[in-house]
Amino acid sequence: MFIKSAPKKDKETGKVYSYYRLCMSYRLGNKVRHRGILSLGDLNELSHYQDYKDLADRIDQLISGNPSLFECANPVVERLAQGFYKQIIEKKLIDQVPVREEEKTFHTVDLASLAIENAREIGGESLCKQALEQLDLRRCLEQAGFTGEDLDLAIAHIISRALFPASEHATAQWMKDNSGICELLGLDANRISHHKLYRISRMLSDQQERIESYLSKKTSELFDLQDKIILYDLTNSYFEGRKLKSILASFAKSKEKRQDCKLITLALVVNVEGFVKYSKIYRGNIGEIATLEPTLDDLSSRGSFTPQKPMVVMDAGIASEENLLMLRNKGYDYLCVARGKFEDYVAVKQDNQIVTITDKRRSPIELTMIEQQGIDDTLLFVRSEKKAKKEVSMHEKFTTHFEEGLQQVLFGIQSKGGTKKLAKVWERIGRLKERYPSAHRFYDLQVASENGIATKLEWKKIIPVSRKEEGVYFLRTSVKQVDEKGFWDIYNTIREIESVFRTLKSDLKMRPVFHKTDENSVAHLNLAVLAYQMVHTIRYQLKAKGINYDWPHIVRIMNTQKAATVTMKDKNDQKIFIRKCTTPEPKVTEIYNALGYKHYPFVKKSVLPEKVDRKTEPPGTG
Numbered sequence: 001m002f003i004k005s006a007p008k009k010d011k012e013t014g015k016v017y018s019y020y021r022l023c024m025s026y027r028l029g030n031k032v033r034h035r036g037i038l039s040l041g042d043l044n045e046l047s048h049y050q051d052y053k054d055l056a057d058r059i060d061q062l063i064s065g066n067p068s069l070f071e072c073a074n075p076v077v078e079r080l081a082q083g084f085y086k087q088i089i090e091k092k093l094i095d096q097v098p099v100r101e102e103e104k105t106f107h108t109v110d111l112a113s114l115a116i117e118n119a120r121e122i123g124g125e126s127l128c129k130q131a132l133e134q135l136d137l138r139r140c141l142e143q144a145g146f147t148g149e150d151l152d153l154a155i156a157h158i159i160s161r162a163l164f165p166a167s168e169h170a171t172a173q174w175m176k177d178n179s180g181i182c183e184l185l186g187l188d189a190n191r192i193s194h195h196k197l198y199r200i201s202r203m204l205s206d207q208q209e210r211i212e213s214y215l216s217k218k219t220s221e222l223f224d225l226q227d228k229i230i231l232y233d234l235t236n237s238y239f240e241g242r243k244l245k246s247i248l249a250s251f252a253k254s255k256e257k258r259q260d261c262k263l264i265t266l267a268l269v270v271n272v273e274g275f276v277k278y279s280k281i282y283r284g285n286i287g288e289i290a291t292l293e294p295t296l297d298d299l300s301s302r303g304s305f306t307p308q309k310p311m312v313v314m315d316a317g318i319a320s321e322e323n324l325l326m327l328r329n330k331g332y333d334y335l336c337v338a339r340g341k342f343e344d345y346v347a348v349k350q351d352n353q354i355v356t357i358t359d360k361r362r363s364p365i366e367l368t369m370i371e372q373q374g375i376d377d378t379l380l381f382v383r384s385e386k387k388a389k390k391e392v393s394m395h396e397k398f399t400t401h402f403e404e405g406l407q408q409v410l411f412g413i414q415s416k417g418g419t420k421k422l423a424k425v426w427e428r429i430g431r432l433k434e435r436y437p438s439a440h441r442f443y444d445l446q447v448a449s450e451n452g453i454a455t456k457l458e459w460k461k462i463i464p465v466s467r468k469e470e471g472v473y474f475l476r477t478s479v480k481q482v483d484e485k486g487f488w489d490i491y492n493t494i495r496e497i498e499s500v501f502r503t504l505k506s507d508l509k510m511r512p513v514f515h516k517t518d519e520n521s522v523a524h525l526n527l528a529v530l531a532y533q534m535v536h537t538i539r540y541q542l543k544a545k546g547i548n549y550d551w552p553h554i555v556r557i558m559n560t561q562k563a564a565t566v567t568m569k570d571k572n573d574q575k576i577f578i579r580k581c582t583t584p585e586p587k588v589t590e591i592y593n594a595l596g597y598k599h600y601p602f603v604k605k606s607v608l609p610e611k612v613d614r615k616t617e618p619p620g621t622g
Contacts, residue, residue, distance in 0.1 A: 001060040002186050003052045025186050032188045037093050045076050049139050113569040120180035123561030126601035128159040131537050140214040144207040152185040157200050161531040165509035168194040180563045205523035213302050215533050219275045227271045230310045231497040234288050236263040237511035248518045250284035267291050272493040279529050281522050289320045313494050335490050338474040345370040355484040367484040380475040380487045388471025398439035405432040410457045425454040504528050507551040545594040557587045
């Protein structure tokens with residue numbers, strides 16, 4: 001059951017107020033219908049959206065007679081629920097009300113007539129809906145101007161993006177044919193269309209700043225987060241299509257190696273717990289360095305920071321000297337990967353003591369505090385054995401390709417009709433060096449010639465098996481009082497933003513972008529970020545309970561819980577409908593318990609006997 005509001009206008013005063021009705025929804029074939037049960041008046045005693053929901057749930061509990069349910073914690077809601085329940089009973093406003101154990105009514109049914117109809121996925125939908133209720137997103141959307149069907153459709157679209165990330169057209173079909181999300185939110189599935197989803201996506205995108213600011217503060221309050229460290233980075237997503245009229249779509253270096261496609265860039269600020277504090281969409285060829293200052297200014301104007309400004313952790317691509325100076329001038333501490341490599345550095349500790357730690361895969365990492373003339377920041381020398389092996393492997397790969405190219409040049413010198421002119425041979429070698437800049441420096445090349453014609457090409461590989469500079473990089477921070485281990489631990493928080501990007505791109509299908517207009521492309525990215533906040537709210541709490549499933553695994557588990565209608569005929573040839581959810585599997589129960597969520601999206605609403613030759617109506621499920 002649910003409470004539906006309708007605007008009413010006082011004819012004398014002209015004042016518009018809300019009038020409320022208790023309703024139930026039911027499925028008639030493939031269509032969802034609403035049935036009004038009782039007029040509730042203006043409900044002036046209730047002040048919050050959750051109170052209306054609690055009132056509908058409490059009335060539903062009283063009607064269903066579930067003995068496991070007890071009085072509502074809010075005495076006003078409990079008093080109203082008892083009063084409205086009494087009116088429903090006295091006026092006989094529902095077809096059948098469950099009664100006490102000693103007064104239960106039993107039906108003799110024909111088991112051969114039993115059928116199960118309208119099965120829909122409900123577990124993932126219920127999980128996401130309760131997460132959004134925990135975030136109280138509905139109140140935020142109401143304040144942003146969402147009302148009626150648009151409000152429920154916005155919530156449904158966010159949930160759909162997390163559970164079934166696809167195009168608006170495919171999402172509309174999924175909501176109609178596979179999911180119980182419309183039933184859960186009281187929407188008519190037959191009225192869902194991809195046009196409506198496009199419109200809702202744009203509406204959410206228009207209110208992105210308001211919603212994002214609200215969720216930033218809400219998650220910090222909900223989980224008592226201090227946001228003393230923030231992480232900043234950018235990623236890009238490629239377009240499918242030429243995007244000739246797009247302003248945002250531009251050719252640039254693709255992180256997915258899709259140099260053939262135009263790109264759009266997403267900048268994110270997240271805290272160390274992985275919640276998004278800020279997002280901004282730029283054109284695909286935006287310079288990373290230029291985005292940091294406006295981002296921090298936007299965050300400050302939103303009041304996103306505590307009185308003490310957080311430390312900014314970023315990668316080398318953003319950590320230019322100009323940006324580091326800007327951060328110092330604005331009063332921010334920072335930690336980043338240093339650009340380039342230092343050479344004339346000295347160890348801070350006179351005994352040159354190296355601190356050795358291990359990463360998650362138990363690969364050794366050497367840490368040493370150093371000083372470099374002309375740099376006032378605290379510096380950390382880092383050498384990773386795993387990174388060194390990776391660099392050696394990359395060198396081997398590139399040198400192999402370089403040698404293959406040299407073999408082709410030699411073949412041209414030795415074969416009839418091949419390239420033999422000395423100038424052309426060196427030109428081919430030059431192109432090889434340009435293609436493999438990190439490999440050619442390890443080769444000594446000799447070209448023998450007579451009268452300007454190359455006769456022989458010889459090369460000698462001079463790369464050593466292991467070099468001290470492999471696997472080495474440097475970190476720098478404006479913080480003075482920090483040890484090697486603390487320095488390293490702070491830097492490793494940047495892995496969290498990398499995890500955010502992986503979830504957005506892989507789990508929530510942020511890439512590629514198929515939309516034709518910039519408006520819809522921006523809405524697509526913003527919807528993914530919004531869905532991520534809900535997903536991370538769930539995963540953050542599960543991790544705290546020791547459940548470290550990735551999101552696709554959680555969705556697969558939750559989809560084992562279904563909602564279905566059981567139909568049967570009794571001895572009088574009347575048809576009975578029962579709409580219920582399946583009992584959660586053990587892993588589903590584990591997830592619900594870890595989060596403190598309800599196990600059943602809805603309980604059995606009613607049993608409606610109807611004659612076979614009459615219009616049959618399944619029970620309400622609102």
